[in-house]
Amino acid sequence: MSAAGHITVAARWQVKEGAFSEVLAIVAELRPLSLGEPGCLGYEVYQGVDAPNSLLLFERYRDEAALDAHKQSSHYQGLVVGRILPLLEDRRVEFFSAK
Amino acid sequence: MSAAGHITVAARWQVKEGAFSEVLAIVAELRPLSLGEPGCLGYEVYQGVDAPNSLLLFERYRDEAALDAHKQSSHYQGLVVGRILPLLEDRRVEFFSAK
Numbered sequence: 463m464s465a466a467g468h469i470t471v472a473a474r475w476q477v478k479e480g481a482f483s484e485v486l487a488i489v490a491e492l493r494p495l496s497l498g499e500p501g502c503l504g505y506e507v508y509q510g511v512d513a514p515n516s517l518l519l520f521e522r523y524r525d526e527a528a529l530d531a532h533k534q535s536s537h538y539q540g541l542v543v544g545r546i547l548p549l550l551e552d553r554r555v556e557f558f559s560a561k
Numbered sequence: 562m563s564a565a566g567h568i569t570v571a572a573r574w575q576v577k578e579g580a581f582s583e584v585l586a587i588v589a590e591l592r593p594l595s596l597g598e599p600g601c602l603g604y605e606v607y608q609g610v611d612a613p614n615s616l617l618l619f620e621r622y623r624d625e626a627a628l629d630a631h632k633q634s635s636h637y638q639g640l641v642v643g644r645i646l647p648l649l650e651d652r653r654v655e656f657f658s659a660k
Contacts, residue, residue, distance in 0.1 A: 469610075470607055472571075472617065486660065489660075506659065507659070507660040508569055508658065508659055509658050509660055510655065510656075510657060511568075511655075511656035511657060512656060518571065518657055556610075556611070556612075557609075557610035557611060558608060558609060558610060558617055559610055560605065560606070561588075561606040561607060
C-alpha cells in the first residue's frame, strides 16, 4: 500500500461567491500543465457535494524536490498565485504520505 | 476529468493516543475487503505528515447504492463501527464529485 517518499497534497479551496466556474476553468488549464511535470504523479480535482463552492485538489509528487519544482513552475505562479488565489475565500493545504 | 455519478469519500480520522498502529492494522484488513465490493472503485489510505496521529481514507464508489452497500457490509460494520470508531478521537467525512 505504501509509496515510499511520495508526497500527497490535499488543497482545500473555498471559492468566492460567483467565481467558481472561472476557477474551474483555470484549474482545467493548470491540471495538464502540472501533470506534465516530471515529478507530478497525480492531479485530481473534486467539487464538494455538500459545499459546492469548494474544491479539493488531490495531488501526488515523487518527492519534496518535485513538489518544490511544481510551486516554482511558471504555470503555478501564473495560474494559482496570480489568478486563482485572489478568487478564494479560504485555502487549506495538508500533506500526507501513502500507507 | 469528470466521472459522472461516482462518489468520492474523504474520511478524516483523528486516532486516540497510542492506538494508531492498531487502527492501521485493522485498516489493512478492511482495505482489500472494501476493494472487493463490486461498487468500490478505489480505496486509498494516507497518514497526515504534520498530524501523524491522523488518517485520511480516500474512497471511490460507483454510485450512492454502492456507498450504501459498503456501509451495510459485514466488514464495515465489524471493523469500522465495531473496532475502529471506539479508537478515534475525531472523525469527519466529506463527499466529493470528480471534475
